[in-house]
Amino acid sequence: MRTVRIGAGSGFSGDRIEPAVELAEHGGLRYLVFECLAERTIALAQLARRRDPEAGFDPLLAARMRAVLPACRRQGIRIVTNMGAANPLAAARRVAEVARGLGLHGLRIAAITGDDVTDRLRGTETALDEGGTVAALGNRLVSANAYIGAGSIAEALEAGAEVVVTGRVADPALFLGPLIREFGWAVDDWTRLGRGTVVGHLLECAGQVTGGYFADPGVKDVPDLARLGFPLAEVGEDGNALVTKVAGSGGRVTPATCKEQLLYEVHDPARYLQPDVVADFSGVKVEAAGEDAVRVTGGDGTPRTGSLKVSVGCHEGWFGEGQISYAGPGAVARGRLALDLVRERLGLIGHEAEEMRFDLIGMDSILGPGEGAPEPREVRVRVVGRCTSPEEAERIGHEVDSLYLNGPASGGGVTKAVREVIGIRSCLIPEDDVRPSLAWVEA
Template structure:
């Protein structure tokens, strides 16, 4: 192929479904990528899997695929996604079963091997703190950021859907671009172009104005009907990003430049599993309405190690709130906060009152961290007790206790990671 059109159909696990449906229906795509995984997302997935071995994949997988798979199957669009999260094989089985129920007969290829909890050294230092990993708490997850090289065998099966766990976000795009355009994965220039395309598309609506919008400073039209982006990428590495006509949002030099630098701490050396990306010579030019060309990315050798996201048990969080209404609402809410702080002296707790002086209603918010669930529940109990222990007129108590999964990072040698591909169901496409 000389040019591939690839769409960004999700930027996180909670993203909207409709913009991806529009891309699948009207975008004339070759591939649709759904990027639904973050560091905390996969750690929480591991937590769910510990409680239920059949769980751990994206909880919205079925709802999202029920709407997208029929559209993509009818148009020959391949789907690549990291909705496998902490349990890619279970996600693959669920997807194949769903496709069967929908009468689609699709093949699903699952990439595994990113789970390296049994392969990391607990005494290795965390990149963020320099302390040994095990010193942070009980380790519950460790997922290596796989790259295009590890995704490629799944694409080469001819599967209609490729499901992964933890991979680097841009690699979800770089791999299908390389496979369709015939790029050598060791060609740093090609990997730089693919990584730029992937980095721009990976957050979906951020590129089309969602995270860009700031009324009066950076106005974005039609935000309620925000469209998601796609990119046309040539074999020579030229990238042009756009969105569907008639959808809300905008693609401009400004939105592209903002997304280009998103999460990039060093524009001269942004490491991914596929390439070390240098953005200093990148040019961004508007070539038409909602259409921007991006060129000039430079690639250097990929890092020798994989980054690993490590989750650990970091205690418990208590959140509770109570409202006060009528004259003196703020003063009563502040008094309630003082009461809770006095009764919880020695606990890591804070109190905030939402609502200005003179407001007809104010709400006290209490947040605390605790070493165990029982201590966190004491915090919530103290807020609930305000109902009858004063001050007057409190109501609408809401409480929540949740376990906190902390996240740190480390590195692992590439040869310590053993990726694999499992093909499930249906029949492969040409």
């Protein structure tokens, strides 16, 4: 049975670059996929594009392409990535610029657009999953991007694209597109599309399936994390796959790492809703097939729903934050006094905020107060609030800063920050309302 090898070059925007180079040079790949786009990432990219029409794509795009393009071109490896974010066409032009700088002339790059439905939804009564409508967001609406499927990726690859740059695509579809192109799977071959989605879901977070997010010292030990290798899958025409990594790279691939990733961000394993198929993970078998090799079989699928999820970004105000540290005897008591002082000061000056948090990092900032918990030797005070203006947000950091001379003894290491808050909502629209299209750029 014919197989194809496909590798995961990244699992998020800020991921390491070296493991992707390792895959390109030693993975024996046909395809290298970079998944870099989270919900909040694309909303922030839309803001960047508003400021600069040639911006709005992943900031590490050029560095990643510069690192892997020579090996990929030399070995005939095709690249698929959603690093186009809010501006796939500008991203494709940037890839071409990098390729020319490397002397890789004639490189064919496809940009997939059409996921941006902001103008189509603006002012409509489309219901948001969190309540309310898109119209109710008014001028707070920043972006609306539909999760499109694998079809356009397969089309671009069939037409000869060596690099495919997308915007908002369902994460598994980045891997499913190459498989559809390689094996000619029909758009209603639900079993194979479901199995291809299983493969995509296993690979989409890169180092998570090779032990990165899995590691827990003394409980789930993973070797050589500093040289963590990213995963690849050898996929057959039937959609079943062998998940592994480059020999000698750090980390490990085991049934346990694969099972954890298989269940990651999945609400109903029998109905994993995707734009191409409703994937069914409930019958998947995960079995060891040697060192750092896991056989994954038995996925299935049913017809897609006919609707597409839309990630809606909206302006939610401004975060103001201030932090200061206390150490030594009485650190916790001094930290709590600092929090009380800032809380009282903000009230005295008439500070207005939509919501506030007053935390001692290391004591109560994640799990809340713990009865009988031992007191640490040092604490970090954190005050953060969401405000309607940057000016109000800035006042929070100023009050923390003033603790240097007006608060408990021996505070130090103050940091202050003000940043825009982008909230994420979601809705559904008919798939027929979204029309992906291809644009071509050549180096």
